Amino acid sequence: MPAFTSATIFALATAPGRSGVAVVRISGPEAGSALAALTGRPLPPPPRRAVLSQLRNPRSGDALDDALVLRFTGPASFTGEDVVELHLHGGRAVVSGVIEALGDLPGLRLAEPGEFTRRAFENGKLDLTEAEAVADLIDAETTAQRRQALRQMEGALGRLYDGWRERLTRALAHIEADIDFADEDLPGGVADAVRPVVAALASEITAHLDDGGRGERLREGLHIAIVGAPNAGKSSLLNALARRDAAIVSARAGTTRDVIEVHLDLGGYPVVLADTAGLREAAADEVEEEGIRRARDRAARADVKVAVFDATTLPVLDAATLALIDRDTVVVFNKIDLAVVTDPRPDLAPVMVSAHSGAGLKELEERLTAFSADRLAIGSAPSLTRARHRAALAECRESLIRALEAPLPELAAEDVRLASRALGRITGRVDVEDLLDVIFRDFCIGK
Numbered sequence: 001m002p003a004f005t006s007a008t009i010f011a012l013a014t015a016p017g018r019s020g021v022a023v024v025r026i027s028g029p030e031a032g033s034a035l036a037a038l039t040g041r042p043l044p045p046p047p048r049r050a051v052l053s054q055l056r057n058p059r060s061g062d063a064l065d066d067a068l069v070l071r072f073t074g075p076a077s078f079t080g081e082d083v084v085e086l087h088l089h090g091g092r093a094v095v096s097g098v099i100e101a102l103g104d105l106p107g108l109r110l111a112e113p114g115e116f117t118r119r120a121f122e123n124g125k126l127d128l129t130e131a132e133a134v135a136d137l138i139d140a141e142t143t144a145q146r147r148q149a150l151r152q153m154e155g156a157l158g159r160l161y162d163g164w165r166e167r168l169t170r171a172l173a174h175i176e177a178d179i180d181f182a183d184e185d186l187p188g189g190v191a192d193a194v195r196p197v198v199a200a201l202a203s204e205i206t207a208h209l210d211d212g213g214r215g216e217r218l219r220e221g222l223h224i225a226i227v228g229a230p231n232a233g234k235s236s237l238l239n240a241l242a243r244r245d246a247a248i249v250s251a252r253a254g255t256t257r258d259v260i261e262v263h264l265d266l267g268g269y270p271v272v273l274a275d276t277a278g279l280r281e282a283a284a285d286e287v288e289e290e291g292i293r294r295a296r297d298r299a300a301r302a303d304v305k306v307a308v309f310d311a312t313t314l315p316v317l318d319a320a321t322l323a324l325i326d327r328d329t330v331v332v333f334n335k336i337d338l339a340v341v342t343d344p345r346p347d348l349a350p351v352m353v354s355a356h357s358g359a360g361l362k363e364l365e366e367r368l369t370a371f372s373a374d375r376l377a378i379g380s381a382p383s384l385t386r387a388r389h390r391a392a393l394a395e396c397r398e399s400l401i402r403a404l405e406a407p408l409p410e411l412a413a414e415d416v417r418l419a420s421r422a423l424g425r426i427t428g429r430v431d432v433e434d435l436l437d438v439i440f441r442d443f444c445i446g447k
């Protein structure tokens with residue numbers, strides 16, 4: 001429990017708007033008395049048992065709702081504090097009436113973004129990686145994202161980092177013993193006993209860091225950019241893959257200027273598919289020129305490119321597009337409904353499609369899904385999911401390498417201590433106060 005008494009906070013925990021049920025969550029020392037004020041019953045219902053109760057505004061006596069109320073007593077609750085959940089009928093006036101009534105009660109205030117989860121962290125119910133996973137789980141849009149978030153929320157990542165930290169604590173104890181008893185007759189080379197432990201951990205961290213960023217990518221989505229000459233049918237293809245009219249299609253070359261993004265779920269993997277301006281030397285105006293600059297920039301940053309050619313221009317292929325093809329590119333010949341393709345360029349392994357008829361789209365989706373699986377699939381080991389963790393791990397590894405090279409045990413000890421701190425910051429075991437505002441700011445209210 002926190003050393004200070006915290007305010008009691010409340011917020012709508014479900015999405016705002018009309019719904020079948022809306023849940024208002026209350027957490028803090030006054031949660032029970034707030035419930036008593038709304039129900040008019042001084043005796044609290046038994047914990048963890050849903051009870052139907054009429055709620056009234058304690059000041060006006062106005063009926064607010066017949067609600068299902070649920071009480072958890074701290075520390076056996078999500079936040080570790082006393083928690084009350086009001087399961088309301090999800091009407092706007094019901095929710096606003098309850099929120100208003102709660103705001104009138106002494107000692108209660110609206111929760112800040114992420115404040116429930118932050119309290120759970122501060123009360124030791126979650127480590128920081130688990131708290132971050134709560135946000136990821138709520139944001140998860142595809143199966144693979146959900147799996148990764150759940151695994152992290154259940155503590156797999158935190159256990160990995162805590163386990164590493166424990167090994168460092170033991171190594172440090174050895175080194176310190178070596179320092180303390182240096183001039184006594186200790187069996188030679190305690191430092192030699194520690195060296196392989198530190199080296200093994202450094203290489204485990206290296207392997208963990210060297211994962212191609214798949215865990216982070218899985219959170220963000222794989223970036224795929226559609227590139228090609230004007231009128232190749234890039235926007236038509238984006239619309240066909242998204243199954244909606246996201247981008248403007250027209251027979252005029254140079255239609256698309258801004259980068260247009262759609263989010264897709266390809267076989268459970270999240271993808272951000274981007275349509276871009278057609279590449280050509282002679283842009284019609286400065287707006288198209290800027291569009292082409294953005295297209296090139298997006299192509300350069302994309303994980304995967306789809307290079308679209310107009311099949312009716314074969315055997316001539318647009319040189320600017322050809323120049324972008326690399327091993328992360330899927331080549332597409334579009335408009336095969338118009339062209340009899342005699343030379344399909346097997347060297348480019350093209351997918352023959354028609355954005356109009358839909359021919360070949362399934363094969364294109366399969367090729368892109370294979371790319372996604374290759375880049376995003378996570379193995380059985382928990383994966384690195386955030387730049388914050390990556391930076392701390394890199395710092396930890398650097399300290400370990402310095403420790404291995406340190407000329408004196410005192411210096412090695414200091415480096416191991418720094419390495420351990422870097423790990424502790426990931427899970428929130430050490431000096432995180434300044435981090436918390438940044439981490440929980442990304443949460444929305446009610447989480």
Ligand SMILES: Nc1nc2c(ncn2[C@@H]2O[C@H](COP(=O)(O)OP(=O)(O)OP(=O)(O)O)[C@@H](O)[C@H]2O)c(=O)[nH]1
Binds near residue numbers: 254
């Ligand atoms: N017959 C046929 N026409 C297509 C196909 N795909 C696109 N088109 C037509 O080709 C023209 C250009 O299509 P867009 O999708 O606007 O091409 P784009 O590559 O996005 O063009 P810019 O944005 O100008 O670079 C339009 O008239 C489309 O209707 C296709 O598969 N078959």
Ligand SMILES: [K+]
Binds near residue numbers: 249250251252253
């Ligand atoms: K066009």
Ligand SMILES: [Mg+2]
Binds near residue numbers: 277
């Ligand atoms: Mg276009």
